[in-house]
Amino acid sequence: MGIELQGITKTYDSKQAPVLSDINAEIQDGELFVIVGPSGCGKSTLLRMIAGIIPISAGVLKINGQVMNGVSPKDRNLSMVFQSYALYPFLTVADNVAFGLKARKMAPAEIEQRVNDALSMVDLTEYRDRKPRALSGGQRQRVALARAIASDSKICLMDEPLSNLDAQLRVQMRAEIRELQRKLNLTLIYVTHDQTEAMTMADHVMVLHDQQVQQIASPLTIYNQPANSFVAQFFGTPQINLLTANTAGTQASPRLTMTNELQLDLDKPLAAGTYTVGIRPNALSCRPVADDDGNATVINVETLGDQTIIEAVLDDDTEVRIVEAGQVHVALAQRVLVTALGPAFIFDETDTLIAEKRGLQDARVVAVN
Amino acid sequence: MLESLPSTKKTQPTSSHEPQAQPQVKSPVASFELRKNDKYYAWLFLGPSLLLLSIFVFYPMLRTLYLSLFLTDNFGEPTVFVGLQNYLHLLKSAPYLASLKATTTYVVGVASLTIVFGLLLAAMANQKLRGIEFFRTIFTATMGVSVSVSAIFWLFMFNPTIGVLNQVIMFFGHQPIAWLTTPGWAMVAVIVTSVWMHLGFTFLLFFGALQSVPKSLYDAADVAGASSRYQFWHITLPMISPTMFFVAVITLISAFKSFGLIDLMTAGGPTNATNLLVYRIYKDAFMNGNYAQASTESIILAIIIALITLIQFKLLAKRVNY
């Protein structure tokens, strides 16, 4: 059954454009569904509408087949973890976890049992009598999780729960949340602006941008078949290279020329026009050449240890990012020859994916000269 | 010489993480120099304020204590030493005890009603409604009104013949109330006026406190299934309890000090029903010229306020901190 969003729209002021328009999605029971997008895209708004904290302007929200528009938050039988954790500073850890249970007037023994279980599940049993201010960031995060766990509802909403943690802790908590979700068989809707979290945790990802859904798919599909250039750009580090390309001549042609330096031959001809070609940095390669040779000049090199990111300027002033495996030594201002190795995505004028080329060889995308 | 200090400090073992139990070993010359300078500076900086405090605080306090042990003549000079007789006499005197009781009623009434109504107004102003900014301004308005102006304003309201309150009462066919000349009503009248005066500032404090409670706490409670009333008692109140404590302390002390209001509205009457301790002190000293008795009353009042403040801190401080 899960959760169904049908044409969900949010307008704050009737005179203004909606902040979210016509959102459709179906979230399956027991899946970890990530809503991802840049800040201001309306992802938290969407989550709050699902929680019932703010009203839905138009559209239908169904949970387990029942229409939930206008139902108060407490009757939607879900739990929520906030970006700020929303812990009550005057209550101990255990009382924070018990807050909702007490508000619902649950039997004390039952509350005690649930609080203990939840705290042990997040490893906080020994901190149960501390106040939040005496906890580290990660521990506070866990209290918030424990509170969601204790509520025993099968749907859990999380609003950027890891954004206040440092990088290492974030990696650790990612795994812990994923594990909890599986163990408790939660339907988890997880909002984040971080594509890594989306990629690593999600069963399905919804990409939100410009008040609209850009794509809903599994992480790999999103990476391998981005619906449009925005999605392509949003996923993958370093960012995908987007190059402007034109068909050769005035008639439909299978050959696309991106700049004067690179061109691409497709299986099928494309109508004459301008296209955008996306090539991921790791699908490009470069080789140092003599000073008056090659098609690009290196302007920046970042050595990460296991890979090297090279930024180069093609001779027509287009910047490209190239990822080489391992530690590559390239000097700045070095002349290089940039060639393509891997898949390429072709987007039309409306930025929609219309074709892709997989496993390209040097011969297919070749350097001119 | 100053440059050599760091090196002498380095002789200390620094490996242990535990606080040092044994005293720091320093070069004797350096420590002597430092101490001497510290003292010098201490007196330099404390001197002016100590001098002012001695003249304007310590001396008057000691003088008051001294006067309270004597009878004073028409010139205010202590003439006959009576020991604690002034205190014993006062604590057995029915009018003084009545004054003490009236002060208690007044102070408790003012403090509690100010907190309740201040919070009520703040909670109302905290709603997101159209035009609420206007009310926020209005609610703080009494802050800008001086004691004398508000006393006169309320004197008009309470006027038995032409006052608005009695006009309303008579409109509904009831007998007019002699607000300021009936003992019970007079107390009500001064409490109402005092609460009204305190309300602006209290409102502002509570409103600020309410605004600073993170919205997410309420969102979380909404999702968790807490009703609005439950949220008020279990989130709002605990979150603003430090402010509440602060308001309680300042309102209580301010109520104890109410003078202008009483002087202008009832002058302590009728039948001493609103003769608060502070006002009594003023009358005894500057009307009746009985400085000994006024001094005795001052000392007793000082002790009462000190005790109450102490109790407030002991009792409440525990509950409001987080």
Next chain:
Amino acid sequence: MTKLTNSLKRYWQVVGLAVIVILGFSVFGYARTQVHAASGRTKIVFWHEMKGPGQKQLNSFITAFNKSQTKYEVVPQFQGSYNAVIQKIMNTHGTTASPAVFQSMDISSSQMYHSGYTVPVQKFIDRDNYDISQISSVARGVATRNNKLLAMPFNTSQTTLFYNAGLLKKYGIKPLPVSPSYSDISRVSSQLYQKSNHKIKGMSVEAYSWLFEQFLSNANEEFANHHDGHVGIADKVKFTGPVAIESMKWLQGRVKAGDFMNYGNSKNEMAAFLSGKLGLFMQTSADTSLLIKGLGKDLGVTYYPHPDGVKPNGISVGGASMWIANDKSATVQEGAWQFIKFLVSAQTQAKWEKATGYLAINNKATQEPVLKQLYAKYPMTKIPGDQLKSAKANYTNSGIFVDGVVAARALIENAMQQIYAGKDVKQSLQTAENSYNKVLKSTNRANGHG
């Protein structure tokens, strides 16, 4: 170490600067108190407690006095209430802040006399052979000790009963006689209350000790022993004499009957009276000018009430006298005396009575055209003066010569409020009497009188 010394030097410069600034201000402040040297006139600082029309008229007298001569300049300083000014004098005497001449009320006479802070005006009267017989003898009685005049009466009033003659006419009620008894008043008050269908309160007597004292005066009952302190240091008071009880029982009876209303203060009382919601009340004759402004010829005035079947003894004067302080130079004292003579001249007093309702204490004042015209236009304004003249000065109508009567007044007012609120008359007065006897005992002890 040199760094420290340097910063110390800097610090001392700051301190030095502060000291210079403070010194500068004090010199400036001192210079301000010495301004009279510059104007060439001797400055006579005058403390008074007059408000409203009294203050206005007093200021114009001062302007006139300053214009009339070139040696002195009287500088008026308003000091608030009669009650507070005694303590201010006690606390400032001998300092530059104290006045050369001040206005002090009737019941403070004893305390001023005992303080030794003043020069009896008798000294100047004797020196100048000033004709003191022109000043009303009852008015002088309040500030006289051993036949010596201590201070010059200035603003003298009589406690007066005011009634709304217009209302009485409207409801067909027989007006009050000129010297009413308690029952005359009860009759008018209750008729007005009944006939107006309870819309109008019949009467009010402010819980004000002065009015209580006058009930005793008018029936020749003593307030304190040693003839109200006129012949020795009083050490006992009596608030429970037959007249005290009778008058208070009478008022309590009116409260119970419903036609009496306690307005709390004279301002509320006057507001009710002027708006036609109150039939009669008793206050100082100094209110007359304000009341005439409001009611015009409808204002009724009578003598202060007396118990039924008792011949009225006359009442003490109210108001205040002019005292000359002895902490100023002979020149300043002389200036104060000249100013006082100006204030009590027949001309000045006539203007004073017309402007305020205080009674002209200069017997020649009634011959002045100002007063003749006033009496012709508003005959009722003559009544308080007649009351004053009708009485022969004796101990009980010459004020109370006891130190610290202010405290006694507070106790009596408390008792009056209790009585109005329905408490037992005898018991309320007895409590006040006992309390004040204790106060008196300790006051006398502290002042070396007992």
